Amino acid sequence: MKILFVSMPHPTHFHPMLPLAWALRSAGHEVRVAGHPDLVDTATGAGMTAVPVGRPGWYREDVHEPELYARLMGNGASDHLRTFDWDGKDPDAWSWEGLLGLEKVIVSALLAGISNDPFVEELIAYAEHWRPDLVIWEQLTLGGAVAAEVLGVPHARFLYGLDFIGRAREEFVRLHERRHPAHREDPTREWLEPLVERFGGKWTERLRVGGLTIAATVPGTELDVAGETLGMRYVPYNGPSVVPEWLRRPTERRRVCLTLGLSDEIENTGTTIGEILAGCADLDAEVVVTLAPDAAAALGTLPSNVRPVGFVPLHDLLPTCSAIVHHGGFGSRLTAAYHGVPQLILGHGYDTMMAGERQAALGAGLCLPAGSATAEQIRDGVVRLLDEPAFAAGAAGIRADLLAQPSPAEVVPLLERLVAGAVGVA
Numbered sequence: 001m002k003i004l005f006v007s008m009p010h011p012t013h014f015h016p017m018l019p020l021a022w023a024l025r026s027a028g029h030e031v032r033v034a035g036h037p038d039l040v041d042t043a044t045g046a047g048m049t050a051v052p053v054g055r056p057g058w059y060r061e062d063v064h065e066p067e068l069y070a071r072l073m074g075n076g077a078s079d080h081l082r083t084f085d086w087d088g089k090d091p092d093a094w095s096w097e098g099l100l101g102l103e104k105v106i107v108s109a110l111l112a113g114i115s116n117d118p119f120v121e122e123l124i125a126y127a128e129h130w131r132p133d134l135v136i137w138e139q140l141t142l143g144g145a146v147a148a149e150v151l152g153v154p155h156a157r158f159l160y161g162l163d164f165i166g167r168a169r170e171e172f173v174r175l176h177e178r179r180h181p182a183h184r185e186d187p188t189r190e191w192l193e194p195l196v197e198r199f200g201g202k203w204t205e206r207l208r209v210g211g212l213t214i215a216a217t218v219p220g221t222e223l224d225v226a227g228e229t230l231g232m233r234y235v236p237y238n239g240p241s242v243v244p245e246w247l248r249r250p251t252e253r254r255r256v257c258l259t260l261g262l263s264d265e266i267e268n269t270g271t272t273i274g275e276i277l278a279g280c281a282d283l284d285a286e287v288v289v290t291l292a293p294d295a296a297a298a299l300g301t302l303p304s305n306v307r308p309v310g311f312v313p314l315h316d317l318l319p320t321c322s323a324i325v326h327h328g329g330f331g332s333r334l335t336a337a338y339h340g341v342p343q344l345i346l347g348h349g350y351d352t353m354m355a356g357e358r359q360a361a362l363g364a365g366l367c368l369p370a371g372s373a374t375a376e377q378i379r380d381g382v383v384r385l386l387d388e389p390a391f392a393a394g395a396a397g398i399r400a401d402l403l404a405q406p407s408p409a410e411v412v413p414l415l416e417r418l419v420a421g422a423v424g425v426a
Helices: 011-026 037-045 068-083 096-114 117-130 143-151 164-178 187-198 273-279 293-298 314-320 330-339 352-361 375-387 389-403 408-420
Strands: 002-007 030-035 050-052 134-138 155-159 212-215 229-231 255-259 286-290 306-309 323-326 343-347 365-369
Touching (some): 011 037, 011 134, 011 155, 030 117, 037 050, 096 187, 143 155, 143 187, 273 286, 273 375, 323 330, 330 389, 343 375
Parallel strands (some): 002 030, 002 134, 155 212, 212 229, 323 343
């Protein structure tokens, strides 16, 4: 069969999908990866056949109108997405007014920016030409769902983190149905219904949540969201990489990884990388910090137990580590879970605090708010992860649960049956 993967162009959003794409290809199926031109190098570098659709620089133009995405993000939309009460503790945020405001921001500043008109038009044109039997789309790239519904083929949403957007949508729909018909705004439907009808399709809630969800997430931290979900084991992939010479030798003492993502820093931090490293200077452990060369140089002389490195594949680094401090990104979070490494998550919004707190509740680590955490608190957290065996045991438990999930190869026959009509997902 033919499977079309559809993703936004950010590499870390696409990487979790690749093991399933490889498994399908290895099983003899044809696989294509469609995405903005910015995704081409990432896809082809992973051995996939890429189909560029839309225009480069998707985040700068062609949202609903030129530069709307940049204007919205610059006027606080990003802050709204990051600071929204995703965990449902604030009743005002989860009121009709709060959820309607969130929907407007999500659609205008995020979803419609990724699946803008040029992207959707070219994606549908290619899909009509290639005729895939199944479409698997990254959780924010709703253009994949539009193409599948227009063609009338099954489609699955690929989830790699907590389904906080799906949870908010589910609550929004529940409240929407209680509203008087004259007061039922729905930004998602107002955007997607005319778009899909333009190509001969019909509105369905599947356009937002998928006919099926494939979830490569940390077991035990999931949100309770309705809909058919197929769990899949997360398999780490960090992009094309080379194991550095220093990582090929046994470490002489315990090792801690400090990484704050591709941008080296997280927003609204209560401390700096330099202060964190200084706070850990007295630890009997090597601290490996991932920093761009210019950022490392700007820190000046570092403590003797610090090893600054540029990009290093976490999949190869973490098996040598006793703990990791990171920004809560799903790639770092899932790779650490895969290797059973206790985590100190510096939550900075979106789902990072929620995910960190849920992993902490499972005994696999700790979580601190990035905006207020001090260097001393972070150091104390690292000491606890290193010295208290309960954290290693909790992380080992999460790893066991993750490895018990169906592998990508085991998911393939399930998708084959879906396409054959054995699973009731249209």
